[in-house]
Amino acid sequence: MPTEKCTSCKAPLSEPGWTKFECPKCREVIYRCHKCRHQSVPYECKCGFQGP
Numbered sequence: 001m002p003t004e005k006c007t008s009c010k011a012p013l014s015e016p017g018w019t020k021f022e023c024p025k026c027r028e029v030i031y032r033c034h035k036c037r038h039q040s041v042p043y044e045c046k047c048g049f050q051g052p
């Protein structure tokens, strides 16, 4: 099982409840951990795209 990291806080996605989706701009896969989803922490893709 790959150890992906949260795009926002860089925490390993060891706990369930995380999500992943494509960046609407560059299609890079973005990961968000349970905590960042819950707290609506903004993310920033490596292409510079920012979103909630």
Ligand SMILES: [Zn+2]
Binding pocket: 006, 007, 008, 009, 010, 011, 032, 033, 034, 035, 036, 037
């Ligand atoms: Zn996170």
Ligand SMILES: [Zn+2]
Binding pocket: 023, 024, 025, 026, 027, 028, 045, 046, 047, 048, 049
């Ligand atoms: Zn992007």
